[in-house]
Amino acid sequence: MQGFTLTLKEVRDVADGTRLFIFDKPEGYTFTAGQYVALEVPKIEGIEIDKRGLIRSLSISSAPCESELYFSMRRSMSSFKQVCWAMTPGMTVVITKAVGFFTVLKEDNRPIVFLVGGIGITPVRSILKQAEYEKSQRSFTLLYANRFTKDATFDEEIQNIALDHLRYVTVLSKSTDACAKENDERGYICADILKKYIEDIPNCLYYIVGSPYFSEAIEKMLVDLGVSKENRHMDPFTGIQATTVEEGK
Ligand SMILES: Cc1cc2nc3c(=O)[nH]c(=O)nc-3n(C[C@H](O)[C@H](O)[C@H](O)COP(=O)(O)OP(=O)(O)OC[C@H]3O[C@@H](n4cnc5c(N)ncnc54)[C@H](O)[C@@H]3O)c2cc1C
Structure with missing residues (x-):
């Protein structure tokens, strides 16, 4: 190559x-x-x-x-x-040179919601670190699905990202540990969890990244919640298997 x-x-x-x-x-x-x-x-x-x-x-x-x-x-x-x-x-x-459209337009200031499964966190780390560097005032919510805390890649680093309007929510499907007081959920990302953290669901921009299985399930949830196609950005990691690498489905 x-x-x-x-x-x-x-x-x-x-x-x-x-x-x-x-x-x-x-x-x-x-x-x-x-x-x-x-x-x-x-x-x-x-x-x-x-x-x-x-x-x-x-x-x-x-x-x-x-x-x-x-x-x-x-x-x-x-x-x-x-x-x-x-x-x-x-x-x-x-x-190769870098390609892809899972990117954020700086001119658009609508709130961004990242819905991420497992190793899908990789492009999101890049976006959040760049936003931190640029002192972005934009609102970011990250819902990050894994089986256990130990599977959450860059967990500590993301907790320490200094953005004024970043909310980081962990969603653990297999953990039996009690939830922390704030921003910690059990089960899978679902409409009820999204409604708890996002007020104006149809008017946010959604960035969905994880296995194709994860991405399809999340896309269906957003369609059912009335989120338009133009507000949904997808980056399905073809080749990733949900059973071995991420949210444990
Ligand atoms: C845009 C994009 C970004 C990605 N970023 C990352 C990343 O940052 N980190 C990361 O770990 N992975 C990433 N991936 C996935 C990565 O390319 C590998 O597929 C994945 O890591 C699994 O590799 P593997 O060598 O472990 O398994 P593989 O040898 O790739 O096989 C895993 C399984 O998937 C099946 N499979 C493989 N390719 C395909 C295909 N094209 N269509 C359908 N089934 C297939 C295989 O038969 C096997 O069952 C990304 C994928 C895409 C498309």
């Missing part, structure tokens, strides 16, 4: 079975928060390549204002993921 060569600087575990890969950003590489790339990993001796090969679509989880490029993913047994987990600093990958 032709594109930009990135050198791995560091890896960090950012949730259960979830790893963040930090690369140097090549000079002149530009993107908009929320976009994604195709990323190709190298062959590594001893890892047999399966028929899905060594390229995947991945959202950039760092923001344009940050000096490095972040990619984050859940572990699986695919050869792509085996290579990722075997990679060490100094190794290189190749990415």
